[in-house]
Amino acid sequence: MANDPSRGEFGRPHCIVEPSVWVRRFAPLIAGDTSVLDVACGSGRHTWFFLSRGNSVVAIDRNTEPVRDAGGDPKCEVIEANLENGDPWPLTGRTFGAIVVVNYLFRPLMPVLLESLEAGGVLIYETFARGNETYTRPRNPDHLLKTGELLEWVQGKLQVVGFESGLINIADKQAVVQRICAVNNLGPGKNAPEDAPPCPLPPG
Ligand SMILES: C[S@@+](CC[C@H](N)C(=O)[O-])C[C@H]1O[C@@H](n2cnc3c(N)ncnc32)[C@H](O)[C@@H]1O
Numbered sequence: 001m002a003n004d005p006s007r008g009e010f011g012r013p014h015c016i017v018e019p020s021v022w023v024r025r026f027a028p029l030i031a032g033d034t035s036v037l038d039v040a041c042g043s044g045r046h047t048w049f050f051l052s053r054g055n056s057v058v059a060i061d062r063n064t065e066p067v068r069d070a071g072g073d074p075k076c077e078v079i080e081a082n083l084e085n086g087d088p089w090p091l092t093g094r095t096f097g098a099i100v101v102v103n104y105l106f107r108p109l110m111p112v113l114l115e116s117l118e119a120g121g122v123l124i125y126e127t128f129a130r131g132n133e134t135y136t137r138p139r140n141p142d143h144l145l146k147t148g149e150l151l152e153w154v155q156g157k158l159q160v161v162g163f164e165s166g167l168i169n170i171a172d173k174q175a176v177v178q179r180i181c182a183v184n185n186l187g188p189g190k191n192a193p194e195d196a197p198p199c200p201l202p203p204g
Pocket residue numbers: 039040041042043044045046060061062063081082083084085101102103104
């Protein structure tokens with residue numbers, strides 16, 4: 001795959017856009033042999049990115065047509081599932097060394113995602129937040145994080161390594177996003193984040 005001229009950096013077809021800068025920034029915290037869950041993978045930009053690093057990836061979306069190609073990689077498992085229709089979580093009992101969610105929000109999924117993170121595992125989450133409705137879609141509050149919501153989700157459960165909230169430029173548009181990177185290393189008590197071993201901070 002590496003020498004295929006029809007594919008760009010990270011082995012993806014050229015038509016597929018670059019990974020998020022937030023994901024790229026914190027990817028160094030995820031070891032190359034770690035399994036990554038790409039939730040609502042869409043075009044697979046993060047699936048391809050992590051495959052290119054040597055990670056095994058489970059890519060899940062209600063429409064997996066755009067990542068059919070990635071499914072040909074032995075390290076990639078593509079799962080087509082509607083995550084919002086009340087069906088059981090399709091990955092019950094499975095855990096991952098990293099979970100990546102970008103530009104997708106379905107609040108009832110958050111507890112199962114946190115349970116699916118291995119000890120020491122890394123959560124990278126980035127999506128649109130309140131205020132975004134002024135600039136662009138999504139505008140539905142169900143799809144927009146509330147102030148500090150990502151921090152609330154991981155409070156007492158994960159060690160926060162990076163958090164940002166605010167206005168960014170995406171192509172020629174502005175958008176309001178919230179993003180977090182947090183690590184599952186608080187230990188059994190989970191009530192003393194200051195006792196968790198510090199994570200190396202990738203350069204900003
Ligand atoms: C804005 S795209 C983000 C794709 C990808 N994470 C990225 O950053 O490039 C949102 C994705 O969520 C998926 N999605 C929306 N509703 C879903 C559902 N009910 N179950 C599973 N996936 C869903 C869509 O199919 C789409 O691929």
